[in-house]
Amino acid sequence: MKIVIVNKSDSTGGAAVVSFRLMMALRSIGADARMLVAEKLTDSPYVEVIAPSWRLKSAFLADRMRIALANGFDRSTLFRLDAAEAGIDISRHPSVKDADAVLLNWINQGVLSLRGIRRLSRQGVRLIWTMHDMWNLTGLCHHAGDCRNYVYPHHCGSCQLLGSHSSLHDLSHAVSLRKERLYSSVPGGIRFVAVSSWLASKASESTLLAGQDVSVIPNAFRLPHREDIRRVEGVPGEIRLIFGAARLDDEVKDFSTFIETLRVLRKEWPATEGKVKVVLYGGIRNASLIEGIPFPVEYTGMLRNSADIVSLYCRSDIVVSTSRFETLPGTLVEGQAYGCLPVTFGSGGQRDIVTDGETGLIVERTDDAAANARRMAGAIMRGAAMIAADAEGLRRRMYESVSSRFAAESVARAYLRLIER
Numbered sequence: 001m002k003i004v005i006v007n008k009s010d011s012t013g014g015a016a017v018v019s020f021r022l023m024m025a026l027r028s029i030g031a032d033a034r035m036l037v038a039e040k041l042t043d044s045p046y047v048e049v050i051a052p053s054w055r056l057k058s059a060f061l062a063d064r065m066r067i068a069l070a071n072g073f074d075r076s077t078l079f080r081l082d083a084a085e086a087g088i089d090i091s092r093h094p095s096v097k098d099a100d101a102v103l104l105n106w107i108n109q110g111v112l113s114l115r116g117i118r119r120l121s122r123q124g125v126r127l128i129w130t131m132h133d134m135w136n137l138t139g140l141c142h143h144a145g146d147c148r149n150y151v152y153p154h155h156c157g158s159c160q161l162l163g164s165h166s167s168l169h170d171l172s173h174a175v176s177l178r179k180e181r182l183y184s185s186v187p188g189g190i191r192f193v194a195v196s197s198w199l200a201s202k203a204s205e206s207t208l209l210a211g212q213d214v215s216v217i218p219n220a221f222r223l224p225h226r227e228d229i230r231r232v233e234g235v236p237g238e239i240r241l242i243f244g245a246a247r248l249d250d251e252v253k254d255f256s257t258f259i260e261t262l263r264v265l266r267k268e269w270p271a272t273e274g275k276v277k278v279v280l281y282g283g284i285r286n287a288s289l290i291e292g293i294p295f296p297v298e299y300t301g302m303l304r305n306s307a308d309i310v311s312l313y314c315r316s317d318i319v320v321s322t323s324r325f326e327t328l329p330g331t332l333v334e335g336q337a338y339g340c341l342p343v344t345f346g347s348g349g350q351r352d353i354v355t356d357g358e359t360g361l362i363v364e365r366t367d368d369a370a371a372n373a374r375r376m377a378g379a380i381m382r383g384a385a386m387i388a389a390d391a392e393g394l395r396r397r398m399y400e401s402v403s404s405r406f407a408a409e410s411v412a413r414a415y416l417r418l419i420e421r
Contacts, residue, residue: 196349
């Protein structure tokens with residue numbers, strides 16, 4: 001079985017990391033899997049760059065210019081929207097022409113265009129498109145938030161992220177119609193994969209994907225043998241928190257609520273003074289935000305070596321997520337595998353990872369920011385109590401849970417079954 005996985009990068013971003021893991025897992029069970037990317041950062045011989053750098057840069061600039069023209073050159077939303085009007089035609093690439101199946105992953109920002117995907121479909125290859133966010137079921141955006149314009153029978157339009165430049169028949173509406181034409185024109189159809197039950201539920205209510213073939217297969221994670229995990233235990237009574245993201249102050253991650261949660265902890269639970277330690281990893285544009293944290297902070301910056309991230313988990317107790325919405329947050333899966341209890345809002349695919357009260361704690365998010373911080377702070381304290389009561393039993397349950405759901409080889413076999421179906 002020859003399989004080509006297409007993604008923007010082989011290591012930058014969550015979709016890149018899990019796509020690379022899937023490729024290696026497929027190879028481990030006998031498939032000839034390869035990746036085509038616009039940005040190659042690993043030294044893997046199974047990863048190829050899809051085009052020369054000048055062509056990729058040209059497609060990227062053309063793609064961004066289309067969004068800039070539509071949103072009035074508003075930089076704040078420039079990378080939150082994609083029209084897929086410009087991209088590289090890979091239909092004649094030797095690896096594609098020889099493939100039994102092509103797995104599309106995150107292909108925006110000038111990697112592939114909708115027109116190019118239509119050409120690809122004419123090769124007679126089986127097309128599977130893994131959705132890492134909501135872009136396949138909306139006109140332009142990757143996360144719709146509170147917007148419901150993608151829900152049947154609407155074709156987006158009046159896009160909030162286009163601001164004053166939006167209208168009923170704006171670019172989001174036009175691209176939604178183009179996606180509908182693409183999805184309905186592919187011989188044999190495109191098989192879509194949602195990486196969480198939450199994302200599949202969003203697809204089922206959308207105009208674009210309600211009638212399409214959508215399966216739920218989680219992201220692949222390379223899990224260690226439990227006996228090989230070397231945790232670093234803290235001082236009794238200490239609460240070690242970890243918070244990570246590609247960019248900590250991304251609006252979606254709601255870093256401000258995390259900071260306010262820590263302030264509530266310090267104020268409402270005075271005994272936490274000298275007991276709470278915070279570890280942060282990931283990029284940040286406004287580093288001064290960290291100064292508002294009322295506990296000792298270790299900030300590592302961006303980490304690309306997975307061993308460095310594992311080391312952080314192994315000397316932490318609780319992994320916190322305050323995201324406004326998440327498709328399938330890998331920090332929670334990895335945290336559980338290495339013994340960190342997740343404390344998270346339930347705004348997305350977190351419920352596919354966490355069984356509330358057993359393998360983590362899920363906090364219900366409201367429209368009241370102050371209440372959210374208080375609830376999250378309370379959950380952190382409940383989590384600390386769970387760890388103190390039975391740390392070993394809790395870590396065993398978490399490991400068994402992620403091992404049964406997210407082990408890379410199991411995920412790879414699910415893809416093979418889908419391809420062969």
